[in-house]
Amino acid sequence: xxxxxxxxxxxxxxxxxxxxxxxxxxxxxxxxxxxxxxxxxxxxxxxxxxxxxxxxxxxxxxxxxxxxxxxxxxxxxxxxxxxxxxxxxxxxxxxxxxxxxxxxxxxxxxxxxxxxxxxxxxxxxxxxxxxxxxxxxxxxxxxxxxxxxxxxxxxxxxxxxxxxxxxxxxxxxxxxxxxxxxxxxxxxxxxxxxxxxxxxxxxxxxxxxxxxxxxxxxxxxxxxxxxxxxxxxxxxxxxxxxxxxxxxxxxxxxxxxxxxxxxxxxxxxxxxxxxxxxxxxxxxxxxxxxxxxxxxxxxxxxxxxxxxxxxxxxxxxxxxxxxxxxxxxxxxxxxxxxxxxxxxxxxxxxxxxxxxxxxxxxxxxxxxxxxxxxxxxxxxxxxxxxxxxxxxxxxxxxxxxxxxxxxxxxxxxxxxxx
RNA sequence: GCGGGCGUAGCUCAACUGGUUAGAGCGCCGGAUUGUGAUUCCGGAGGUUGGGGGUUCAAGUCCCCUCGCUCGCCCCA
Numbered sequence: 001x002x003x004x005x006x007x008x009x010x011x012x013x014x015x016x017x018x019x020x021x022x023x024x025x026x027x028x029x030x031x032x033x034x035x036x037x038x039x040x041x042x043x044x045x046x047x048x049x050x051x052x053x054x055x056x057x058x059x060x061x062x063x064x065x066x067x068x069x070x071x072x073x074x075x076x077x078x079x080x081x082x083x084x085x086x087x088x089x090x091x092x093x094x095x096x097x098x099x100x101x102x103x104x105x106x107x108x109x110x111x112x113x114x115x116x117x118x119x120x121x122x123x124x125x126x127x128x129x130x131x132x133x134x135x136x137x138x139x140x141x142x143x144x145x146x147x148x149x150x151x152x153x154x155x156x157x158x159x160x161x162x163x164x165x166x167x168x169x170x171x172x173x174x175x176x177x178x179x180x181x182x183x184x185x186x187x188x189x190x191x192x193x194x195x196x197x198x199x200x201x202x203x204x205x206x207x208x209x210x211x212x213x214x215x216x217x218x219x220x221x222x223x224x225x226x227x228x229x230x231x232x233x234x235x236x237x238x239x240x241x242x243x244x245x246x247x248x249x250x251x252x253x254x255x256x257x258x259x260x261x262x263x264x265x266x267x268x269x270x271x272x273x274x275x276x277x278x279x280x281x282x283x284x285x286x287x288x289x290x291x292x293x294x295x296x297x298x299x300x301x302x303x304x305x306x307x308x309x310x311x312x313x314x315x316x317x318x319x320x321x322x323x324x325x326x327x328x329x330x331x332x333x334x335x336x337x338x339x340x341x342x343x344x345x346x347x348x349x350x351x352x353x354x355x356x357x358x359x360x361x362x363x364x365x366x367x368x369x370x371x372x373x374x375x376x377x378x379x380x381x382x383x384x385x386x387x388x389x390x391x392x393x394x395x396x397x398x399x400x401x402x403x404x405x406x407x408x409x410x411x412x413x414x415x416x417x418x
Numbered sequence: 419g420c421g422g423g424c425g426u427a428g429c430u431c432a433a434c435u436g437g438u439u440a441g442a443g444c445g446c447c448g449g450a451u452u453g454u455g456a457u458u459c460c461g462g463a464g465g466u467u468g469g470g471g472g473u474u475c476a477a478g479u480c481c482c483c484u485c486g487c488u489c490g491c492c493c494c495a
Binding site: 061064082110112115116117118119125126277281305306309361368398 | 486487
């Protein structure tokens with residue numbers, strides 16, 4: 001640590017960036033509530049076992065990206081690298097199966113030990129929705145629709161494309177995997193080094209390789225659709241029909257895959273081209289095997305996670321803040337008076353800023369900087385007359401208003417626009 | 419974890435092939451205007467050129483290490 005700085009891949013979030021992220025979160029809460037999802041907060045750390053069991057020992061996240069440490073009690077603890085595993089654990093811990101279908105939303109920080117890039121941090125923030133206990137394609141359709149509405153509310157729908165694929169059920173997937181391994185094994189000499197490793201570990205991943213040589217092989221590679229059983233084909237068919245009915249456009253993307261074993265059927269990502277290699281802004285899918293793998297009853301689930309930073313970066317502009325009333329008292333008596341007036345105005349629901357120090361010039365400068373609509377100037381002259389000077393900061397017009405009427409008047413005049 | 423690029427004031431950037439006291443705009447602070455912002459004018463503060471080491475008479479500039487950012491790979495949100 002050469003000088004005082006945040007640790008690599010973390011940063012202080014304030015000013016415009018904080019406002020953008022807050023805007024994203026507010027929009028998300030609004031949409032989630034419209035869809036009648038319930039808030040769930042799970043701990044930012046869990047027993048390491050929770051993630052190892054749900055993500056798999058061999059996954060990249062577990063093998064090289066987790067922040068894991070031993071606490072004073074000797075427990076192996078991990079800062080959550082994603083939301084779903086913790087929610088699945090909570091579902092089991094809290095016995096949520098008694099409630100039937102659980103529709104949950106949450107948001108907060110995640111931690112992954114990765115090389116940082118734009119839109120990729122070691123501490124980052126995600127939005128998350130999950131539907132647990134519903135095997136019906138309707139759940140898949142609904143969460144995709146939820147994501148679409150979030151993007152529309154944020155004004156980002158035009159910058160993002162929905163990519164959609166099906167991984168099929170376990171049987172289909174197994175059959176396809178075998179076919180893929182057979183095909184790529186025949187061409188192993190032409191595969192990239194990365195893909196040679198994938199061939200053992202995670203052959204589906206070869207499909208979304210960015211290596212040119214790999215891509216050249218994809219044309220003749222077996223397609224999942226040829227290995228999908230009827231049930232699987234019907235399922236993705238139902239999802240697509242549902243999206244069509246809602247006018248949600250999507251791109252069939254045969255190369256969109258998921259590495260982890262418990263994923264099945266629907267896989268989707270909302271992708272933008274504006275963030276370089278970190279273009280996935282919302283990613284999700286169905287994970288019918290997860291809860292069982294964690295030790296719970298066989299329970300279907302589907303969900304997605306969104307990167308708050310990535311969404312915030314895509315916003316065209318920083319959302320405007322409420323324009324406040326600025327209190328500008330001069331002198332001790334006025335200061336006390338202003339405090340009481342500010343209190344009353346805030347009780348009426350108005351935004352009021354107080355500066356605590358500075359002469360009239362300083363305070364008006366501050367009022368201007370925070371984009372206040374009106375300044376309430378209160379000095380000896382005003383106090384003597386029992387009035388306040390109201391200065392309209394857009395027009396520069398100034399008038400006197402009796403202190404007795406002040407709160408009422410401001411509430412009347414400003415409330416609608418606040 | 420692998421490979422490339424970049425670190426100069428709070429921010430955006432300048433400083434010819436190494437050459438004297440590292441500059442500008444914006445922002446900030448003060449004044450013109452001791453009770454009036456946003457405009458205008460004047461003045462000011464602010465830098466161990468990310469950090470450490472080396473080469474040289476001389477390093478912001480060249481070399482090495484390190485920290486951070488950034489682009490790509492891996493992976494993902």
